[in-house]
Amino acid sequence: MKKVAVIGAGSWGTALSIVLADHKHEVNVWSHRQEQVNEINERNTNQRYLPNIQLSEHIVAYSKMEEAVKGTDAVLLVVPTKAIREVSQQLKPFLDPNKMIIHASKGIEPETHKRISEMLEDELGEQVHQQLVVLSGPSHAEEVALRQPTTITATSYNLKMAELTQDLFMNENFRVYTNEDVLGVEIGGALKNIIALGAGISDGLGYGDNAKSALITRGLAEIARLGTSLDANPLTFAGLAGVGDLIVTCTSKHSRNWRAGNMLGKGYVLQDVLDQMGMVVEGVRTTKAAYQLSRKLNIDMPITEGLYELLFDEKEPKKVVDELMNRGKTKELEDLSSFL
Incomplete structure (x- = not known):
């Protein structure tokens, strides 16, 4: 039995706490909202993020970072990308030098174009490189x-750390593979949210399965093109963190990014969409970062560029689709060379 601090009490942090508690691990959840801490401790629920789910008594919530982290074997960060730096700064004074640090967030920082692991190294120090x-x-x-079958990957520069994480989480409902391509896994996890926005927009416009299938396929090509230009392993994009995550995020009613895109396709303006969602839509921020990075590296990413213009230049959704459909001719297999 281990003791794990889960930093972030949103839907994903709470769900991962459930997985850990099923293993009889002690779980300390940190939230900056005192009312949320009180609810978890007094009623064993987190209704805002996971309605009608009963939490284990092995899950205890704290509003003070020091209390949440003290005496734990590992720290699991599950906060929005925009909060990573601030939360890491709060965490740093209470972090033991050799403690394993796991993050389950997905995004890229605009302007710096840094992945989350790079942001964590900036804030916590380069010494955490082998612990991440x-x-x-x-x-x-x-x-x-709901303990429905789920399969994910634990990825680290240090295979031993990935294997320890595999042992920490893996059970009959939650299967964990290991991987050593940190760059590729983080790129795949971040950029799939962009394509999910596009899939939602396509559905919101009333287009059918043909359009969405094409969008997902061509979106995967864009993700792989950018990732391999940064030296990611191309096979990563054919795996769980690539095509697997892309499919589930582009096709599910649970996907915030798909839901946000769907509203945009139906004519809502971006700020109204974000206000109504009530939770972070990572794809919006990541679209800006990926667009900036593609321009910097001169990587062709037409779907990302179109979505950037829709989100930040207020271009009409249908016009973006029309321009994508009327691009110049190209060869598919040549364009999929990123996978070779």
Whole structure:
């Protein structure tokens, strides 16, 4: 039995806490909202994020970071990308030098274009490089909380850390593979949210399965093109953190990014969409970062560029689709060379 601090009490952090508690691990959940801490401790629920799910008594919530982290064997960070730096700064004074650090967030930082593991190294120090693990893959919190079969990957520069994470989480409902391509897993996990926005927009416009299938396929080509240009392993994008995560995020009612895109396709403006969602839509911020990075590296990413113009230049959704459909001719297999 281990003791794990889960930093972030949203839907995904809570769902992963359930997985850990099923192993009889002690779980300390940190939240900056005192009312949420009180609810978890007094009623064993987190209704805002996982309605009608009963939490284990092995899950105890704290509002003070020091109390949540003290005496734990590992720290699991599950906060939005925009909060990573601030939360890491709060965490750093209470972090033992050799403690394993796992993150299960997905995104890229605009302007710096840094992945989450790079942001964590910035804030916690380069010494955490070999202690970091990325948990990623096709996994909706709502289904994990119901103990429905889920398969993800634990990825680290240090295979031993990935294997320890595998042991920490793996059970009959939650299967964990290991991987050593941190860059590829983080790129795949972040950029799939962009394509999910596009899939939602396509559905919101009333287009059918043909359009969405093409969008997902061509979106995967864009993800792989950018990832391999940064030296990711191309096979990663054919795995759980690539095509697996892409499919589930582009096709499910549970996907925030699909839901946000669907509303945009129906004519809602971006700020109204974000206000109504009430939770972070990572794809919006990641679209800006990926667009900036593609321009910097001169990587052709037409879907990402179209979505950037829709989100930040207020281009009409149908016009974006029309421009994508009327691009110049190209060869598919030549364009999929990223996988070779």
